[in-house]
Amino acid sequence: MVxxxxxxxACSSDDKSKxxxxxxxxxxxxxxxxKLEMWTFNELHKTFYDEMAKRWNEANPGKEIQLSVSVFPYxxxxxxxxxxxxxxxxxxxxxxxxxxxFPNFLKGDPQLLPLNDIVEPELNNLVKSRLDxxxxxxxxxxxxxxxxxxxxxxxxxxxxxxxxxxxxIVTWADYEAxxxxxxxxxxxxxxTLETSDLWSLMPQVAQAPGKDDLQTADxxxxxTSPVVSGPLxxxxxxxxxxIAILTPGGNHHAEEYYGMMNGxxxxxxxxxxxxxxxxxxxxxxxxxxxxxKPMPVWKEGEPRSAGMGGTGTAVTKTSKNQEAAKAFLAxxxxxxxxxxxxxxxxxxxxxxxxxxxAPELKESNKFTDYFGPDIFDVLTEVKGEIxxxxxxxxxxxxxxAFKTSVITRILxxxxxxxxxxxxxxxxxx
Numbered sequence: 233m234v235x236x237x238x239x240x241x242a243c244s245s246d247d248k249s250k251x252x253x254x255x256x257x258x259x260x261x262x263x264x265x266x267k268l269e270m271w272t273f274n275e276l277h278k279t280f281y282d283e284m285a286k287r288w289n290e291a292n293p294g295k296e297i298q299l300s301v302s303v304f305p306y307x308x309x310x311x312x313x314x315x316x317x318x319x320x321x322x323x324x325x326x327x328x329x330x331x332x333x334f335p336n337f338l339k340g341d342p343q344l345l346p347l348n349d350i351v352e353p354e355l356n357n358l359v360k361s362r363l364d365x366x367x368x369x370x371x372x373x374x375x376x377x378x379x380x381x382x383x384x385x386x387x388x389x390x391x392x393x394x395x396x397x398x399x400x401i402v403t404w405a406d407y408e409a410x411x412x413x414x415x416x417x418x419x420x421x422x423x424t425l426e427t428s429d430l431w432s433l434m435p436q437v438a439q440a441p442g443k444d445d446l447q448t449a450d451x452x453x454x455x456t457s458p459v460v461s462g463p464l465x466x467x468x469x470x471x472x473x474x475i476a477i478l479t480p481g482g483n484h485h486a487e488e489y490y491g492m493m494n495g496x497x498x499x500x501x502x503x504x505x506x507x508x509x510x511x512x513x514x515x516x517x518x519x520x521x522x523x524x525k526p527m528p529v530w531k532e533g534e535p536r537s538a539g540m541g542g543t544g545t546a547v548t549k550t551s552k553n554q555e556a557a558k559a560f561l562a563x564x565x566x567x568x569x570x571x572x573x574x575x576x577x578x579x580x581x582x583x584x585x586x587x588x589x590a591p592e593l594k595e596s597n598k599f600t601d602y603f604g605p606d607i608f609d610v611l612t613e614v615k616g617e618i619x620x621x622x623x624x625x626x627x628x629x630x631x632x633a634f635k636t637s638v639i640t641r642i643l644x645x646x647x648x649x650x651x652x653x654x655x656x657x658x659x660x661x
Contacts, residue, residue, distance in 0.1 A: 265298045266295075268326060269302070269324040271301075271324045271326075271328065272303055272304075273304055273328060274543075276578060277303075277543070288564075313327050317548060317550070320343075323550045325547065325551040325553055326547055326551075326560075327548065328543050330543050330544075331623060332627060334544050334623065335624050335625040335628070338373065338625070342373055343548060343550070344373040345557075346373065347374075347546075348371060349558070351566070357586045358584060359539065362378075362542065362618075374546045375583070377545075377578065378504075378542070378574065379582070379583060379618060380505065380540040380580075381537045381611055382435035382537050383503070384501070384526070384527050385502070385503065385523075386499065386500045387496065387499050387521055390496060391410075394499075395413065396414060401525075408475060414475075415475055420498055422498065422499045424480070424492075425476050425477075426639065428483050428635055429635060431540070432484075432502070434621070435502055435503075435537075435538050436467075437459055438619050439535050441534050443622065445459065445621055445622055447622040447624065447626065447630070451624050453630070455653050456657050464649045465649045467643060472646075484507070484510070490515055493515055494516070504581075506581065508603065508607075523603075524610050525610060526610055526617075537618045539618050539619070545561055565583065568590075571583060572590060579599055581608075585611075588612050626660075629660060634656075638652055
């Protein structure tokens with residue numbers, strides 16, 4: 233056992249060396265300056281941080297940083313970070329923490345550094361609901377990459393066949409009526425509904441006015457309320473009437489779905505803005521055919537969007553270079569330049585709403601080539617209507633219940649919505 237531990241320790245050391253060499257080779261760090269270690273679970277995030285570290289060093293002579301970014305598998309990174317913070321040793325200076333994992337890091341006394349001093353000066357420029365999901369007791373602990381604003385993507389070629397103008401679709405009732413026309417005229421469903429993930433359900437639940445969704449604003453289980461049961465009953469009816477079909481592969485990130493949608497298999501899908509990259513990368517045949525619009529609403533005048541998904545970047549309390557870490561984080565994810573680069577490099581809708589009209593965001597790239605030059609007009613239109621979501625330590629369990637049981641029983645097995653939600657509520661409680 234001792235020999236095995238020594239071997240594993242050596243492997244771990246080698247891995248860390250390789251990670252550091254990788255970060256250095258990529259140009260993300262300079263030969264001198266304050267050393268900052270960062271963990272992430274996404275290779276594209278690392279590429280972004282490396283580039284921003286270069287830009288920081290060029291713009292801040294005398295305050296250079298030497299950034300070393302390590303990429304770990306999703307579960308491994310979050311587990312490793314949690315153990316390091318709980319033990320007080322081995323944690324990096326900065327870390328990316330995915331939205332559904334973030335509540336685990338806010339339990340008790342958070343071992344993450346409050347970021348109010350870098351967030352509050354920029355609050356007027358930021359979509360506040362995207363900061364609130366990483367907050368506790370008045371402190372902000374994480375900064376996201378994007379708004380993740382939910383929008384609806386229409387295949388205009390299909391809608392034109394049915395004589396449907398997407399601008400006339402204001403409510404979900406309008407959407408259902410348009411779906412009947414599409415089904416009759418084009419012979420394809422209006423949309424697809426997920427059974428193994430929450431992207432079809434959560435935008436419709438979260439866009440309801442008020443602060444309640446799967447939980448109430450104060451963290452009480454809320455899944456039996458009309459806010460949740462209403463959209464599920466509506467979706468179940470859409471399946472019965474064949475206006476919608478179950479998503480091939482179970483979710484909108486499945487290869488089966490990409491193939492079906494790319495072939496014109498459905499007339500629309502509602503997903504966050506960051507889903508644009510899935511169209512450009514996996515559904516190339518729809519280039520020039522997809523238009524982006526605000527989501528329909530349950531009642532006119534209600535919010536037309538909600539912020540979905542996210543990664544909160546945090547500074548750890550164990551960091552020996554907290555001020556340097558916070559300064560770099562503010563530059564990378566809060567500054568005007570950083571937000572423009574988030575769009576250019578990652579294709580995300582930036583957290584700063586004041587850059588949505590910036591000329592840099594209209595410059596030609598793969599997204600403007602695919603969707604047209606006015607992508608951010610929709611975001612500007614719904615700027616004050618992007619609802620937040622309730623995220624706390626109960627979020628992972630509730631999410632798992634819906635992904636593994638609730639949605640399947642309702643949409644696939646056609647069980648009674650209220651009974652299924654009551655069963656789930658009793659189990660979760």
